[in-house]
Structures are given as C-alpha cells and as structure tokens.
Amino acid sequence: MQAKTTSPQAGSLATWLVAILGVGLLVILLLSFVLERQARPSSQVAGVSASLRIAYFEFGRDADILWLANPSDLTDRKRLFGVQHAPEFGVVPSVAPDGRSFVYTALAPNTPAPSPNAPAGLWHAPVSANAVPRLIAPTVDLLVEPVWSADSRNLVYRRSTANGYVLAIIPVAGGEERVLTTSETSALFPVGFDSSGATTMYYVAIDESSGSRLFETDLTTGVSKFVAALSLGLTRDWSLSPDGTKVAYLEIGIGPDVVSSRALVFDFAGAKAEAVTDRTTSAFSPVWSADGDLVIGSLDETNRTAGLLTVDTTSRTVLEGPARGFEVPLAVGPAGSSYIVRAFENASSYSPGRSSLALVGADGARQTIATGEVTFVGWTNP
Amino acid sequence: MRPLLALKLTLIATTAAITMALQPAPTTSAQEPPATDPTTTASCVFPFTPTTYEDLRDRGLFLDTIELAAFNYLFPGDPYFGLPDLEVGPRDARTTVPGQVPPVLLKAIAYIESSITQGGADTPFGSIGAALVAWDCGHGVAQVTSGMTVPAGEVGRGSPQQALVASHFAYNIARGANILVEKWNDAPEEKPIAGVDTGSHPALLENWYYAVWGYNGFTGPGSNKSNHPMDPIYGSWPRTPYSCGAETDGLGHNRNNYPYQELVLGCAANPPVIEGEKLWEAQPIGLPDLNHPAWRQAMSLQNFVFPYRKMDIPSPQPFNLDLTEAPDPLLRQEILGAPELALSAYDAWVAYAPGIGSTITWVDVFNTGTGVLTYYAMSSAPWLKVNPYTGVAVGADLPCNIEENVPCDRAGHIALEVDTEKVPEGEVTVQVMVQALGTPHQAVINVHVSPVVRTGLGQ
Numbered sequence: 154m155q156a157k158t159t160s161p162q163a164g165s166l167a168t169w170l171v172a173i174l175g176v177g178l179l180v181i182l183l184l185s186f187v188l189e190r191q192a193r194p195s196s197q198v199a200g201v202s203a204s205l206r207i208a209y210f211e212f213g214r215d216a217d218i219l220w221l222a223n224p225s226d227l228t229d230r231k232r233l234f235g236v237q238h239a240p241e242f243g244v245v246p247s248v249a250p251d252g253r254s255f256v257y258t259a260l261a262p263n264t265p266a267p268s269p270n271a272p273a274g275l276w277h278a279p280v281s282a283n284a285v286p287r288l289i290a291p292t293v294d295l296l297v298e299p300v301w302s303a304d305s306r307n308l309v310y311r312r313s314t315a316n317g318y319v320l321a322i323i324p325v326a327g328g329e330e331r332v333l334t335t336s337e338t339s340a341l342f343p344v345g346f347d348s349s350g351a352t353t354m355y356y357v358a359i360d361e362s363s364g365s366r367l368f369e370t371d372l373t374t375g376v377s378k379f380v381a382a383l384s385l386g387l388t389r390d391w392s393l394s395p396d397g398t399k400v401a402y403l404e405i406g407i408g409p410d411v412v413s414s415r416a417l418v419f420d421f422a423g424a425k426a427e428a429v430t431d432r433t434t435s436a437f438s439p440v441w442s443a444d445g446d447l448v449i450g451s452l453d454e455t456n457r458t459a460g461l462l463t464v465d466t467t468s469r470t471v472l473e474g475p476a477r478g479f480e481v482p483l484a485v486g487p488a489g490s491s492y493i494v495r496a497f498e499n500a501s502s503y504s505p506g507r508s509s510l511a512l513v514g515a516d517g518a519r520q521t522i523a524t525g526e527v528t529f530v531g532w533t534n535p
Numbered sequence: 536m537r538p539l540l541a542l543k544l545t546l547i548a549t550t551a552a553i554t555m556a557l558q559p560a561p562t563t564s565a566q567e568p569p570a571t572d573p574t575t576t577a578s579c580v581f582p583f584t585p586t587t588y589e590d591l592r593d594r595g596l597f598l599d600t601i602e603l604a605a606f607n608y609l610f611p612g613d614p615y616f617g618l619p620d621l622e623v624g625p626r627d628a629r630t631t632v633p634g635q636v637p638p639v640l641l642k643a644i645a646y647i648e649s650s651i652t653q654g655g656a657d658t659p660f661g662s663i664g665a666a667l668v669a670w671d672c673g674h675g676v677a678q679v680t681s682g683m684t685v686p687a688g689e690v691g692r693g694s695p696q697q698a699l700v701a702s703h704f705a706y707n708i709a710r711g712a713n714i715l716v717e718k719w720n721d722a723p724e725e726k727p728i729a730g731v732d733t734g735s736h737p738a739l740l741e742n743w744y745y746a747v748w749g750y751n752g753f754t755g756p757g758s759n760k761s762n763h764p765m766d767p768i769y770g771s772w773p774r775t776p777y778s779c780g781a782e783t784d785g786l787g788h789n790r791n792n793y794p795y796q797e798l799v800l801g802c803a804a805n806p807p808v809i810e811g812e813k814l815w816e817a818q819p820i821g822l823p824d825l826n827h828p829a830w831r832q833a834m835s836l837q838n839f840v841f842p843y844r845k846m847d848i849p850s851p852q853p854f855n856l857d858l859t860e861a862p863d864p865l866l867r868q869e870i871l872g873a874p875e876l877a878l879s880a881y882d883a884w885v886a887y888a889p890g891i892g893s894t895i896t897w898v899d900v901f902n903t904g905t906g907v908l909t910y911y912a913m914s915s916a917p918w919l920k921v922n923p924y925t926g927v928a929v930g931a932d933l934p935c936n937i938e939e940n941v942p943c944d945r946a947g948h949i950a951l952e953v954d955t956e957k958v959p960e961g962e963v964t965v966q967v968m969v970q971a972l973g974t975p976h977q978a979v980i981n982v983h984v985s986p987v988v989r990t991g992l993g994q
Contacts, residue, residue: 212789214782240650243789245770265656266649266669266678268751269791270760294759296768296791313759340757342767359757359767361839386836387756389767405765405835435826437772454826481773495771502773503826507785526782526789 205252205487208280208533209510210236212243212526215262220523221280221535224491224512227520233282239267247298248531249305249325254279255530256308256325257286258295269296275310277325280535290323290330300343301325302351309333309343309354320356322372333370334377339363344400345393346372355400357383357391364388367400367419381419383426390438394445398422401429401439401447414502416449418464429464435502436462442485448492452479457500461492461513472517478506480513483529490515493522493529579672580683580693585702586926586947587666587675588907589654591934593809597651597676598642600705600870602862604712605638609705609867615696616709618716621737626723626847634716637740637857639818641712643802644750646779646814647795648678648711650807653704661934663927663945666701674701677711695911695972698925703909705871706973718749726753727833727846733854740803740820741851744796751795755839762794764825765834769793777801781808797822821851872906872930876971878978879946883967885919885953886987889960893953898980900947900969902928909972910947916965918957919982922950951982958984 206221216235223229236244239260246257258273273295278286290310293299297311306326312319317337323330334341339358344367347353354370364385370377387405394401400419416436419426430436430449437450446465452474453459459474461482472492474480479502480494492513497505510522510529590596603609610616618634645651649667653675658664666675673680679700688694699706719737722728726749728735730742737743745753754760761768771792778786779802786805790798800820806813823830830848832838838845879899887893902908908928912921926947929935935943951967967980 214788241788241790243791245791263656264670265667266673268669268671268673268760270758271670296759296770298770311759318757340761340768342757359836361755361836364836387765387767389772497773497775501826503824505773505775508775525785526787528789 206533208530210528217244222522237262239264242267246530249301251305252534256299280533302346344391348397394441437481440482442489448482450481580686580697583923584665587653587702588929589658592660594651600708601641602638604709605636605641606861607634608864609709622720624734636712638859639803639857642815643799645676647798649676662936675707677707679710698911702927719746725842727843729848730850731847732849740855747796747799764794778805779807780805823851873904874902874906874908875904876976877901877903882981884983887953887955888987896951898949900928902930905930905932911972912969914967918954920952
C-alpha cells in the first residue's frame, strides 16, 4: 500500500524532477543543434559520414608518416605518427574492416642491406595520434598484404620458408599463430574470409604449371579445397565482394597481337569466371563498393581515353577519366559515390609518369589528396 | 619478528621492483618500433664479423674501383676475381668476347645492394670497422652471397678468397663483377637471352636485363624474392619509374614496388645525389615494353620454366650505350696500394690451467705500406684459437676518421688463446702464420704455450 501513499514533500520532489528533466532535454536539444552545425562541413562528400577519414602513409626514406585527411575538406589533414623502417623499404598496410585500426608489415630500421625477402615484422596499431604499434608476428613476408576477417578480429599473412610458403592466422588481440595452409611449389596469396569471418578463408596459389588457382580453407579443420582455376597465367589484385559471393581480379592476358590486363569476376554460385572488361583496354585494380558494385580502372592506350567503370548486377556506367593520364581505383567511398584513386599523369601503363592520390566525386570532380609517394591505407573511422 | 617482517616486505618490494625493471619494455615509441632481429636468420661463413675499410661519403675510391672492375683491370685472369669472357651471339651460335661490364650497371647494382658501402651501419664513412654482412649472408659493396654462406677453407674456416670478399672492397667489387658476368653467361643454357635481334651484344645496356635480374636471383612469380616484372607481389601497378635521386624528383623511391632489375636500371638513369653531387652521370636504359607482345609474351607465366628458352627477348628500345671511358690502368696500383705486413710481436706467450682456462695474448697486425691489407692467420695447432683470424690493417695513405676527428686505429688485432681441453701436456711452441692476402707477404708468430701450476690452500 505504500506505493500509493503520497505526501506534500513527495509532490514537491516530483515537480522538481520534471523541471530538471525539462531543462535537461532543452540542453540536449540545444547541444544537438550545435553539434550538428559543427559536424556538417561546408562541402561534405555526398553520403560520407563526417567522422570518416582517408588514411595514407607518406613515404620517406627512413620513416613513413601516417596522415588522416578529411574527405570533406582535404586541406584538413592530421599527422598521426611515423613508422621507421629499413631505408627505402616502406610499410605495407592493411586497414581493418571496422576502420579503427590497421596492420602493416615493415623491415626493421637496422636491417643490414635490406631486401624484399628479408624477414619483416607484422605490426598492429590503432588509427590514433601517437599510437604505439604492437608487434603481432615476426618474420613475415614484407610484400604480401595481410588480410582481415570481416569482424576485424583475425588476420592472415604469409611467411616464406626454406620449404615454401605458409599462410598463417592470428588473433589481432593476441594469441597463438596457427598455420592454415602451406605449399612447397605454389606461391600463396591470401584473398579474404567469408562474410562471417568464421568458417572459410580464400587464397590464390600461383605456379608456372597450373597458373592461378583459387582455394578455400576451412578455418576449423584446416582442410584446403580447390575452388576454381582463375587463369592459366598471372592474376593479381584479387578482391572478395562484401557479401563473399564473388572474387574480382585482374588477368594479365596475352594474345597473339594484343596484350592487356582485363578484369574478371568469379562467381561462387555459378562456379565460373566471366570477364567484365575486354582486351581492347587495360583494366586496373577492381574494387568493390559496400553495396556490391565493382569499380575498375580502364585505359585505352590507343585512343588515350580512360575512365572508372562501375559494374553492378544490371548496368555498366563509366565515369570519364581525367583530361590527362588515367586512374587506378583504390577504394570506393562508403556511400558508393566517391572514389579514392591513384592518378597517373601519362596515358600509358608502360610509362605512367608521376602519380598522386586523389578523390574523385560522383560528378567527376577531382581533388588531390596527396602528391609524391604515398601508400593508401583505407577509409578509417578513428 | 617485526624487523624480520619488515625486511621480508622490503625484499618482496625490491624483488618486485627489480623484476618489473627487468621485464621487456611493454611499449616502445611509435617513432622507433622495436626491431625484429634481422641478423639472426642465417649463419654465414665467418663466426665473427671481419673488419673492413669504409670509403669516404663521396664513394670516390669505391666508384673508381668499380670502373676498374668493369673493365677487368683489377684482377684479370683470376678465375674468382677476374672477368670471364662473355658469351654473345644467337642462341645456337655463341661466341666469346673479352669480359667487360658497363660500369654504370655495376655502380647502380652496388648502390642498390649496399649504398656502395663495404662496412656495416656502425662503421662510419672513412673509417675502419665491422664489415657489412646482411641477414642472407650478403657481404660488402656488391652484397656477394654466393659462396659466402658456408666456410670453404681448411678445418671449417672461411677461405682466403672468402676473407677478401668480406673485408676488402676491391676484391668484393671484383667478385660482384665476376658474378654478373657469370649471370650473363648463364644464357642460353640456363637462362634466356636479352637482345636476340642484336646478337646479344654486351655493349647495349638493355641486353643486360636478364643478367641483372639474375644477379639478385632469377626467381619468379609469387616468391618474396621475385623479380618478375609482372608479379602480383608488387602491390602497385602500374608503377612510376624508380629513382635513386632526391625524394622530391617525382619518381618512385619505395623499393617495395619494383623488381630488382627495375631498381638497378632506374638507379642508373636517376643516380643518387651525395652532398649535392650525382655519383655518376644519368644513364637512360630502356626497359622491356610490357605493353608490346614481343616483350610481354616472353614474360608470361607459362614461359617461366627452366631453361626459360621462351623468355628470349629482343633488345628493349631505344638502345643505349655506356660511354664511360676506360680508366687509367695505373689507377689499379693507386687503389690497391702496396700493403706491407708487420706484427706487434713475433713471439707470444700463452699460459693455461688444464681444464680451467687460458690467458689471452693479443698480437697487432700493421700495414706499414699503403692501401688495405687483408690478413689471414692460421695456427699450426688446432687447439690454439686465433680470433678473429681475418680482418684488415690499413695503410697511412687512406683517410681514416677524418669526419669524427678522432684517432684512427689502423691495425688489426688477433687474440691467441688455448683450448684447454685439447692442448697437449707440457710446454710447447706452435706457429701462427699470418698472410697478407693478395700479396707475397707473410709472417710467423711463435706462440709459446705453457701450463700454469696452481698453488693454494691444501696444496
């Protein structure tokens, strides 16, 4: 019965509570207006969250500097930290899917007479100023970009030994390395995990006799299984679609009269690969948007025309290239309406000239993010 | 009990503090990530790092030496350090011409391999110090790896040739030039020919494409040492040409992106600049046009099969010649000098207590002549340890420590010590022969070994 009992004091308290609540709501409302005004940049890239940043390393002879650029205002750049490395051997980064951290391979600064096959360290760091990188694994392959699981928890990387190639997995937060697969004769390249990140890891094996073949490894049993022959020749730039149903890649095609690199997509459901570009143009670096569109750089060296080709389930659109040179896509903006590209000054893949990192809007507007030697890390969410 | 408890607590606290202090630092500055030790992955020819002489920052001495080596003026006729004849002509009708290497290629190789240094990172320019030995046993200026992983001398020791490669810049460079010619001569039996349309003439710089590739290892697709130009392991493609020049020249400087031969040829075309001076004149060299079937088809994956016959290519165009004039042959004498061997002692005494230990006696090795003297010491008795048994002594003509303005120790130092488990009983005298490699000079140290009689309580 006490619950229904009231008193003059209790009534006064309730009034006060309501008043405080009202004032609190008013303050929150006002704050939200203020924050919204602050968060809305004057020229925000369409559909891109204001908190996202473009991360890249500025290459230096002895150290690479990590920068964050605001896509809405590329003059708004923030230097996060530097990573020392062996002279002239920059870091090879790979950003986590959640955009909050990244890993990189690097040769120790004191490596005597460094070379690409010298043992590298694999380091993890948050995307934050003055972060302290943490060594995850020693003696990994410098040049093979590590691959993240979709949940940003696990990482696959390559190690070369006297007996061949090893793909190993390790929990990013710390834990034991586990060998997933090995090969004595085929060079192994990790491609990606299934969308859950829990059951399957895909990789490509390359050798002279079999060409490029796609395999999958069961993460639980460690059993590897052949999936498909991607090409009898060299392939590169393999990219798993966000839903894990397709792999896009480049094939270095060589015909009797024509040589080119063309983009193909392997569809797991249909178990076959189909070309999405033809041999009249050179294709570069297929990358997926978050909603499953495929973006490919293309260059017709004969006619000196270039563009960014977008392929979805029903259509193909081309965003015309720059007045000079051509562009290689590196990532699609989170809303699918902007592109990070490496822009080359000449319309020749053999002699591409200088390059810069640029942001291309859906309307074709191009803004330079950084000139000189930069290594793109990815979209980050610091 | 209270004082004891306090003591215990103090001890525990102290122990904890010490334990914490001894723990590896949990974090390291992001500016300098702790290094994974890159030097522990291979065991090389010498169990110690021999000393060497490092050139001045301008690399003038080493660049002159490279030119001598390129024209085979250093050690002609020497099967290990001289240049073999070059095999030229079509695949089925090879002939030979006298061995010679375009100097600019050798310079660029030396820069890519070692920044043209014979000493390790801790050896300053113009000084004497530890030789450069890479994680893969690459030694010195030319990063000679072949033959430098396993001791080739007597009783498990590095051989005199290996000692010269490790410690003496001229022999190291000469050996590098020799290896480059060997790589050229691997064609056509084991490697493809570059320049099938030009008789694979060695004067054309472009015809050295496969030999330069082979210098770093004729490895192919996917390997972490791959030099295949279309290899997916190179993350950035297409790629801006490589440059050894200033970072601001707009070209590429991150070596991760390039196969070895593109590094070398790019470096030849865009030479390094030291203290405002280019180390050599820029020398353009054409790369195979990978957009053209004549070159690209040769590079297809299926063709990368021993003996790589289908990888033969015409000369990349346009052709270029290295017009470096032959150096004055007398420069050889100036560079090699006239080393003269002298020792601080020709008699040495070592005492030991059986099964317990030995005294260590040091003998200094001097070069009273000029140039760099590589010494090589060998005992007549296996139980007399001579360490390090090779290194250098440097003549007074070579600048030393002028940048640091500190006294220069130009001598080599040999420690003599007895293996107390193997030494025979009683007093004995053995000899240590010290050779000045590459010269007729040698000297003998008479080492008088005697046991020590232990005296003490109970005796």
